[in-house]
Amino acid sequence: xxxxxxxxxxxxxxxxxxxxxxxxxxxxxxxxxxxxxxxxxxxxxxxxxxxxxxxxxxxxxxxxxxxxxxxxxxxxxxxxxxxxxxxxxxxxxxxxxxxxxxxxxxxxxxxxxxxxxxxxxxxxxxxxxxxxxxxxxxxxxxxxxxxxxxxxxxxxxxxxxxxxxxxxxxxxxxxxxxxxxxxxxxxxxxxxxxxxxxxxxxxxxxxxxxxxxxxxxxxxxxxxxxxxxxxxxxxxxxxxxxxxxxxxxxxxxxxxxxxxxxxxxxxxxxxxxxxxxxxxxxxxxxxxxxxxxxxxxxxxxxxxxxxxxxxxxxxxxxxxxxxxxxxxxxxxx
Amino acid sequence: xxxxxxxxxxxxxxxxxxxxxxxxxxxxxxxxxxxxxxxxxxxxxxxxxxxxxxxxxxxxxxxxxxxxxxxxxxxxxxxxxxxxxxxxxxxxxxxxxxxxxxxxxxxxxxxxxxxxxxxxxxxxxxxxxxxxxxxxxxxxxxxxxxxxxxxxxxxxxxxxxxxxxxxxxxxxxxxxxxxxxxxxxxxxxxxxxxxxxxxxxxxxxxxxxxxxxxxxxxxxxxxxxxxxxxxxxxxxxxxxxxxxxxxxxxxxxxxxxxxxxxxxxxxxxxxxxxxxxxxxxxxxxxxxxxxxxxxxxxxxxxxxxxxxxxxxxxxxxxxxxxxxxxxxxxxxx
Numbered sequence: 001x002x003x004x005x006x007x008x009x010x011x012x013x014x015x016x017x018x019x020x021x022x023x024x025x026x027x028x029x030x031x032x033x034x035x036x037x038x039x040x041x042x043x044x045x046x047x048x049x050x051x052x053x054x055x056x057x058x059x060x061x062x063x064x065x066x067x068x069x070x071x072x073x074x075x076x077x078x079x080x081x082x083x084x085x086x087x088x089x090x091x092x093x094x095x096x097x098x099x100x101x102x103x104x105x106x107x108x109x110x111x112x113x114x115x116x117x118x119x120x121x122x123x124x125x126x127x128x129x130x131x132x133x134x135x136x137x138x139x140x141x142x143x144x145x146x147x148x149x150x151x152x153x154x155x156x157x158x159x160x161x162x163x164x165x166x167x168x169x170x171x172x173x174x175x176x177x178x179x180x181x182x183x184x185x186x187x188x189x190x191x192x193x194x195x196x197x198x199x200x201x202x203x204x205x206x207x208x209x210x211x212x213x214x215x216x217x218x219x220x221x222x223x224x225x226x227x228x229x230x231x232x233x234x235x236x237x238x239x240x241x242x243x244x245x246x247x248x249x250x251x252x253x254x255x256x257x258x259x260x261x262x263x264x265x266x267x268x269x270x271x272x273x274x275x276x277x278x279x280x281x282x283x284x285x286x287x288x289x290x291x292x293x294x295x296x297x298x299x300x301x302x303x304x305x306x307x308x309x310x311x312x313x314x315x316x317x318x319x320x321x322x323x324x325x326x327x328x329x330x331x332x333x
Numbered sequence: 334x335x336x337x338x339x340x341x342x343x344x345x346x347x348x349x350x351x352x353x354x355x356x357x358x359x360x361x362x363x364x365x366x367x368x369x370x371x372x373x374x375x376x377x378x379x380x381x382x383x384x385x386x387x388x389x390x391x392x393x394x395x396x397x398x399x400x401x402x403x404x405x406x407x408x409x410x411x412x413x414x415x416x417x418x419x420x421x422x423x424x425x426x427x428x429x430x431x432x433x434x435x436x437x438x439x440x441x442x443x444x445x446x447x448x449x450x451x452x453x454x455x456x457x458x459x460x461x462x463x464x465x466x467x468x469x470x471x472x473x474x475x476x477x478x479x480x481x482x483x484x485x486x487x488x489x490x491x492x493x494x495x496x497x498x499x500x501x502x503x504x505x506x507x508x509x510x511x512x513x514x515x516x517x518x519x520x521x522x523x524x525x526x527x528x529x530x531x532x533x534x535x536x537x538x539x540x541x542x543x544x545x546x547x548x549x550x551x552x553x554x555x556x557x558x559x560x561x562x563x564x565x566x567x568x569x570x571x572x573x574x575x576x577x578x579x580x581x582x583x584x585x586x587x588x589x590x591x592x593x594x595x596x597x598x599x600x601x602x603x604x605x606x607x608x609x610x611x612x613x614x615x616x617x618x619x620x621x622x623x624x625x626x627x628x629x630x631x632x633x634x635x636x637x638x639x640x641x642x643x644x645x646x647x648x649x650x651x652x653x654x655x656x657x658x659x660x661x662x663x664x665x666x
Contacts (some may be wrong), residue, residue, distance in 0.1 A: 101448075115434075120452060125458020
C-alpha cells in the first residue's frame with residue numbers, strides 16, 4: 001500500500017457529524033446544509049476566542065447527540081484550530097472529561113483528526129473517538145493579520161477565514177460512511193512567502209499527497225465521485241489541476257475545493273475563497289457526509305490542506321510549508 | 334484496562350533517542366547525560382525561533398542515526414512545541430519528507446508523541462515512527478511573557494523554560510526499552526489563573542492521570558522504579574504528593590519531576606524549576622531512557638504534563654486547563 005497510505009482492516013463508521021457556521025457562511029451556497037447558522041459573531045460570549053470555543057463545543061455536542069452517544073462513552077477526542085496554543089479546541093472541550101489529544105495541522109486539522117481517530121479505532125485502542133476543528137474570521141484576522149478596526153485591504157489572492165466548526169464521531173461498528181484509507185502528507189515547501197497567498201503555498205502539498213494516494217492505492221481519480229481539497233481556494237485549485245494535467249491526468253470533472261464550495265464567488269471580500277480549519281470541517285460535516293449518507297456519492301477523497309506558518313515565521317521571512325492529509329470516505333466498507 | 338488506558342499487544346521498542354540542550358541546562362545536574370550542549374542561544378541561526386528548529390532537527394537526526402535509520406524509512410513523525418502554530422517542529426522537520434502529524438499538548442507534547450507513535454505501530458499502521466518536542470527559553474519568554482530586554486522580574490512560582498529538544502524513534506521490533514501502556518489524560522481545570530504558577534495548574538491533571546493509570550492497570554506506585562512527571566516543578570510536585578497522601582498513598586520514595594531534575598535549585602532564576610516541551614523531552618532522552626537501557630531501572634511511568642493556555646486566553650481572564658499523558662516504559666515487554 002506504499003509508505004504513506006494505510007488501508008483500514010475494519011473501517012470505522014462515522015456515526016455522528018455536525019457543523020455550525022457564521023452569518024457569511026450561512027449566506028453562501030451551502031446554507032441549507034449547516035446544522036446551525038449563528039448571526040452573532042460573539043456567539044453570546046465575551047470575546048471572539050470564547051465564541052470560537054462555543055462554536056466548536058456546539059458542533060461537538062450536536063455530533064454526539066446525533067450518534068446518541070454520551071461524552072463519557074467517548075474514548076478520545078482529537079481536536080485543534082488555528083489559534084495560538086489551540087485555545088479554540090482547549091476551551092471548547094475543557095469540561096468534556098474526554099481523553100484529549102491536541103493536534104495542529106492548520107487548515108488540514110479536520111482531516112488529521114479523522115485520520116488519527118480512525119487509526120485509534122482500527123488499531124484496537126478505542127471504540128468511539130471524536131474529531132473536531134474550528135476557525136473564526138475575527139480571531140484569525142487579529143492573530144495573523146491586522147486588527148479588524150484597521151480595515152486593511154485584502155489582496156486578490158487572500159482567502160476569507162471561515163467562521164465555523166465541525167465535529168465527527170467515529171465508532172468501530174455502524175452504518176457508515178466509513179473511513180477506508182488514509183494517506184498522511186509530508187511537508188512541501190515551494191518557497192512561497194506571501195501569507196496572503198496560502199492557496200499557492202498549499203497546492204504543491206495537495207498535489208503530492210493526492211498523487212501519492214493514487215499511486216499507493218491504485219485508485220484512479222474516476223474511482224471517486226469527488227476528490228475535495230480543503231481549502232486551496234481558486235489559485236491553489238488551479239495549481240493542482242495544472243500539476244495533474246502535466247501528468248496527463250484531467251482531474252477537473254470530479255474535483256472541488258472546500259474553499260470554493262462554501263462561498264459564492266460574488267460574496268463580498270471572499271477573493272480567492274474560504275480557508276480556516278472550520279472551512280473543510282463544516283463542508284465535510286454539513287455537505288459531504290450527508291451526501292454520502294444519502295447515497296448521492298459512493299466514495300469521496302477528503303484531502304485537508306494546511307499552511308504551516310505563524311505571524312512570527314512570516315515576519316522572519318520564512319516561506320510557508322504546506323501539508324495535506326487525505327482520507328477516503330466510502331458508503332461501503 | 335479502563336476507559337483511559339491501553340495495554341499494547343506488541344510493545345514497540347524505542348530504538349533511538351537523543352537530546353540537545355542549552356548552556357544553562359548543560360550546567361545542571363544532568364549535564365553529562367545530554368548528547369549535545371549548545372553554548373550559543375542562536376544555535377548559529379538568525380533568530381531564536383530558527384535556533385529552536387535547529388535544536389529539534391539536531392536531536393531528531395541524532396536519534397535516527399543512533400538507530401541506524403534513514404529518514405526515508407520513517408513512516409510518521411509526531412512532533413510539536415510551544416510556539417504559535419508549532420513552528421519549532423514545522424521548520425525543524427520541513428525538509429525531512431516524512432509524513433508529519435503536528436501535535437500540541439504544551440509541555441506534555443513528548444508524552445503525547447510517544448503515545449501516538451506507539452499506537453500507530455502497535456495498531457499495525459507503521460513499523461518506524463518518531464516523536465519529537467522542543468522548547469527554547471528565549472522564544473517562550475518573548476511569546477508568552479515579556480521581551481527579554483525588559484528584564485522582567487520572575488515570581489517565586491515561575492518556572493524556567495528549558496532550552497532543549499528530544500527525539501525518540503520507535504520500531505515494531507527491537508531490544509527495548511518498550512512502551513507497554515498508555516494512559517491518555519483529560520483536561521482538568523481547578524481555576525488557577527496565574528500564568529506564573531503553571532505547576533499548580535497542571536498538578537490536578539497529573540494526579541488525575543496517575544491515579545487513573547494505577548486504577549486502570551492495577552500497578553502500584555512501587556511497581557515503578559520511577560514515576561516521573563514533566564514538568565510540575567516544586568509547587569506542582571508538592572500538590573501531587575499531597576493529593577496522593579490524602580488517598581493514603583506515599584509516592585515520595587520513587588517519584589520525581591523533570592522540572593526538578595534538570596536544574597540544581599541553586600542555579601540562578603530557576604525558581605520553582607524547569608518547564609517547556611524540551612524539559613521532559615530532554616530528561617527522557619538524556620537521562621531516563623539511558624538508565625532503563627543500562628538496566629538501572631526496570632520500569633518507569635513517564636507522565637508528561639501540559640498547561641493549555643495562551644497569552645490571549647490568560648489576558649482574557651481564563652483559568653489554565655492542565656493535561657497529563659502517561660506512558661509506561663519498560664526494559665521488558
